[in-house]
Amino acid sequence: MGIELITLLIVVALLGLMAFGVPLGITTLTVSLVTAILCFGERAGFFIVAANVSEVLHKYELIAVPFFVFMANVLERSGIAKSLFDSMAIAGGRFRGSVGVQTCIVAVLLAAMSGIMGGEIVMLGLIALPQMLRLGYDKKLSIGIICAAGALATLIPPSVVLIVYGLAAQVSITKLFAASAVPGLLLASLYITYILVRVRLRPGMAPIYDIPETGYPFFKRLKFLKGIILPAVLTFTVLGVIYSGIATVTEAAAIGAVGALVVAGVRKEACSSP
Structure with a gap:
């Protein structure tokens, strides 16, 4: 055979x-x-x-996988992912297909924070999908956005898939991360372009997200981006120590796990304060 x-x-x-x-x-x-x-x-x-x-x-490097899984679960359970989506939805303003575009952007950020494709799709399915369906988005378009954007975690570092592949193929995981970042962002850009073109051709597929906050001037809407600050700091910290050579992928995963706990603790304190 x-x-x-x-x-x-x-x-x-x-x-x-x-x-x-x-x-x-x-x-x-x-x-x-x-x-x-x-x-x-x-x-x-x-x-x-x-x-x-x-x-x-x-393989010692495989320890990074449970660390990234743990980080993803902490971000999900602490509500950081939902806060991130809400901040992006308001700051994005009013234009047709805005929620779909913001879902893709949030998917990129979540991928950079967790590296778990399955967990990311679940988070987007729980947070973004009900929002799009509530606003009257086409069901097929909404599900397609979730599945396509959620799969970006396969390419965008720190991808668990790339860690496992690097170990199996005896390839540098750091080099895999560096090589996959641009294709991942390019793919996300193509998704966003498709959404904008599709909803322009068929406006009924994506009504405009019309809430009072989206009507504020741009600089006034920037204050709603506070939900993205802590996740962005965590993401740049994890990726920064990898690309700068300060830490290995495994060590960076441990830093991300501890950082996720710190971010969750800070966010809980901020939410509980009057």
């Missing part, structure tokens, strides 16, 4: 199991085991899978 056919069968098996609702971890483990056993035999197949899993788990 040729490698092309084997690859095709692996992809079909992965998609088929996920379509039936099998969890991703069980799906990948099952396909890996079955493929290894069929190609190398029962004993050798089990050994190959076990050896690869053991080798990956001994």
Whole structure:
């Protein structure tokens, strides 16, 4: 059996199991085991899978993954993500498709803060999707924006996917981060351009976000950007220590986890103050 056919069968098996609702971890483990056993035999197949899993788990850089997951959960639970979206929605002003555009911008910021694609899509689905549907946005357009913008966490550093890929491919994770930032931002720009063109051609798909705050002069609306200050500081801190060479990706992830706790504590204090 040729490698092309084997690859095709692996992809079909992965998609088929996920379509039936099998969890991703069980799906990948099952396909890996079955493929290894069929190609190398029962004993050798089990050994190959076990050896690869053991080798990956001994990678020091992999510690960055739970740190970034923890940081994403702290930002979600503390309400920082919602505050970020509200600030961007008000500061953005009145123009057709503004909430969709702001959702893409918030997705970029959340990706830079967490690096978790699944968590980002969940956050956007809980925060932005109800808002767009409430304002009368087209349902298909709204869901498409959430899915497309949420997937930006795959490219925009610090991406957990790039960390895992870098370990598997023996490539510098820092260089992967540097190489993926521009394509990620370019893709976000293309999404925003598409939204603006689409809603201009079909105005009924995206009513104007009309609340009193959006009618304020631009400089007066800037005060509503206070919800973006703490997340921006956290993002630039994490990415800054990586690109400047001060810390490795793993160390930066630890800094981000501690910083997320500090940001959550400051925000709670600010919210509880009269």
